[in-house]
Amino acid sequence: MQRKDSCLQTIILPVSRHSDWRESLKRQINECEPGLLELDCRDWSLSYKDFMNILTLLEKFHLKINLIRADIPETIVSASSLGLQASLNIKQPQCSTSSITEDIAKKKESEPLTFHQGTLRSGEHLEADGDILLFGDVNPGAKVSAGGDVLIWGRLLGIAHAGKRGDINSKIVALQLRPLQLRIANKVARGPQEKPEEGLAEEALLESGQIIIKPARINSLRTA
Amino acid sequence: METKTRIILICSGKGGVGKTTLTANLGISLARQGVRTAVLDADFGLRNLDLLLGLENRIVYTAQEVLEESCRLDQALVKHKQEPNLSLLPAGNPRMLDWLKPDDMQRIVSMLTDKFDYVLIDCPAGVEDGFKNAVSASKEAIVVTNPEVSAVRDADRVIGLLNTHGIKPIQLVLNRVRPRMMASQEMLSIEDVTDILALPLLGIVLEDEQVIVSTNRGEPLTLTGSKSPAARCYSNIAKRMQGEEIPLIDPSKEGSGIRDKFRRLMQTKIF
Known part of the structure; x- marks a missing residue:
């Protein structure tokens, strides 16, 4: 009741190219x-450290974060890693000059990102028409399939299918890529035999008709 | 009193990993600690918990008759002779499979909650009707698995299903661990298993030939006061369930002491 009466305060950060957040x-x-606060990070890519700084700053003013909003999944991930409640702004049009982000904005409007929190266990199947962002592991015997990209903030030990309706530009990103099988569009590949390097996120994509695995780029999650 | 009763499902998904053996041994150990314990065989189709406890010839009525109200609950409960704190509620005959519904299971269990502190439900293998019946009446679960790929895979599937039924907490027992094979990496290690299943480990049970002997005799290892490795593991698990803090055994250190070596030597059949 109190929360509603005191009217939730909102801080909206400026769009990244205009000024410093x-x-x-x-x-x-x-x-x-003093009280609860909603923070909209817009298109800022904030790291775990940034949020730690924000939290200490807010504490001085007796403010508590109720919800984090952001346009990009990366910020959401860092916010949730601190146990903050976070929500992605999907429909918000992005005003950025970079051609890459404009592409994403278009893509986002047609295919929303599906979130799933929690580990997929053997026999479970997560399916979505758009992109999938999963916090948790995909255990052996479990399956994720997406019309777009598959982004896994965890280990991929099961089967992942990106671009199930034939999108050859789809990719699969995971913190640890050790799948039984990878599928991108209509191509199928068995998972690698050897264990990947510890702490190295990898992505799988189609290159000249073959599924290849390479270290994930820093903006892999963003260009989803 | 009613809310204090812990209703624990013992399940695995895969068959033959040691659900029934664990149920029987935990039942005896708990009863020995003085808590009133009931073991319920939910494996109606292929029941053998009564065999393991050596109570087969004392069964007169079953859960089926209780549900049909042709006998009272205490008539159907079979008290263990040496451990009077332990009672077995036998399942009906295999034909019961057809008509038993989750509601019936819940009714049986709610009757038991007035009389007992612990109700251990021995779940059938698989994830079909028998499993669903057993889950519907349970509050917590112990998942039994072996350090092999197929058992871990099935356990993972079962844990997913338990989660959707709101069973909490779910704990893990790793059964039939062979320290030597683990050390030589021929067997999945404890970390390999807990890494995938992501459950708190309630206990490890070492592979032990004595388990087979005790099964055939109808005397659970924990009953005979055996000092065999598996018996120790079972009673440790029962103590942990009661809140005692007992460190997990370290398989790499098992069997390296002089006494263990001597015992192994004595058991080796040379001729």
């Missing part, structure tokens, strides 16, 4: 009253 955040915090 830190200054804007400080300015906006000064105007807030």
